[in-house]
Amino acid sequence: MLDYSHNYLFVLASLTIALIAGFSGLSLTQGASQMSPPVRKIVVSVASVILGSGIWSMHFVAMLGLELPVAYYFDPLVTLISALTAILFMGLALLIVHFGTRTRAKIMLAGVIMGSGIAAMHYIGMSGMELCVPSYTVPQVAMAFAASIALSMASFQVSYGRRSARNIVMGTFGFGIAVFAVHFIAMAGTGFSLAEEQTTFVPPMSRGVLAFGVTLSAFVLSGSFLLSGATFATRLGGQGGGAAKAPEDQAEAPSAAALNGRQSSEASAEQASSGVATPKPDAQAERRIPYESDARTHFISPDNVSAIRAEGHYTVLYSGNAKLFCPWSISEAEARTGADIFIRTHRSYLVNLDHVTSFERKKDNGVCYFDDTPALPKVPVSRSRLAEVRARLGM
Structure with a gap:
């Protein structure tokens, strides 16, 4: 050798x-x-x-x-x-x-x-x-x-x-x-x-x-x-650092509000076929959230989204059985949807408290549970946001 x-x-x-x-x-x-x-x-x-x-x-x-x-x-x-x-x-x-x-x-x-x-x-x-x-x-x-x-x-x-x-x-x-x-x-x-x-x-x-x-x-x-x-x-x-809105995003917001009835029915049909929860009648069109599917951009009401999770520079929307790809960052989603609908429970999660069916305290943090969202049955609550989440839940 x-x-x-x-x-x-x-x-x-x-x-x-x-x-x-x-x-x-x-x-x-x-x-x-x-x-x-x-x-x-x-x-x-x-x-x-x-x-x-x-x-x-x-x-x-x-x-x-x-x-x-x-x-x-x-x-x-x-x-x-x-x-x-x-x-x-x-x-x-x-x-x-x-x-x-x-x-x-x-x-x-x-x-x-x-x-x-x-x-x-x-x-x-x-x-x-x-x-x-x-x-x-x-x-x-x-x-x-x-x-x-x-x-x-x-x-x-x-x-x-x-x-x-x-x-x-x-x-x-x-x-x-x-x-x-x-x-x-x-x-x-x-x-x-x-x-x-x-x-x-x-x-x-x-x-x-x-x-x-x-x-x-x-x-x-x-x-x-x-x-x-x-x-x-x-x-x-x-x-x-919080997401600044690009010019294209600002230009799209008014057009979303001006969508005609035919476009709305197409989006609803897409949501139904994907297992997305049926939109509520009082959904605000100007705050609808975009998601990408089949090479098209569709829209969903924030009321029908249980949670939003950060995925790199983009986000994932959870609605019913569906996981939808959203081009917004988590910071932009938080800014556009408004604090009256979503609350940040963790650096990577926004939660619609109307969909939370139960809450569990775990030492210095917590967990929100969603019975109507099989795609994401639970979301963590960090220690720094625990008090605010409990207050918004009326606890």
Whole structure:
């Protein structure tokens, strides 16, 4: 067996690449589940490429830092297959959590798929080495897969248990550490020996060519990181500082009040087919809330919305069995609907107290329950807003 070591500058660079890719992919998908299916597919596809490329780039940046006493090369076809493997596995994992109802079981399944993809990509990439043959035992491979799956499940649980800014950042570190740790756990159980003869008819890829490819990938990931970071900062600003109304929003408000009877009946029919509660006769048209469905903008009376939840820079409306995507931020929804209908119970929730059927006190916070809203049966009440909510409920 050959002695080997790692250049620690490349080790640090590989961790940085993993973190950059993790943040870019996870922040890009924030709010994707509320987008229209065609747009969601595009976002998930791009995020899959970013995360998968990040896994591949991290691995080969670390491999560039592998110092062996002999020269070694890589099979270009196997190297390409390893990259596609990482992208496909990440794509499947993201499809699971961004299409259909997101449950804990689906989040865990996505983590298992991601972990399997990371480990599979590592060993496929290692099998492409030429002139120098890696070797490992079945228990060593099993340990690497087990560590990869466990770390990936933890990362997905943090990232998708709740899609807040804090969880995105924590999930970024979880993703980066998972990819980084799996590589070096696997390498710790790997030995290297000289190959007796060339095993491929494909011209080998030198470390210089590999470095060129990895550098190009790292450049693209860095660009994605800058764009995602700018968008992420904008979302934080929109949620924290109150939403200023855009000119288009101001222009739409009067037109909403002037909708004719035919448009109102179409919106009512859409609500009925979606399981939305039937509008009340005294609903105020000028305060109707927009939501997107079937490539059209529809409107619903605030009286028929039980709660509004923040989802990135947008919101989700809960009415009966329906979950509706609203283009307003939580701050804009609070400003437009008025305090006489909704009350902020939590930084991420607005609640229509007319739909609250029961309230439960839990130490220093509380919970509001909705019997008429299966889509969202309960909403948390934070400690700072507990007194106001109890007063509005007449308690």
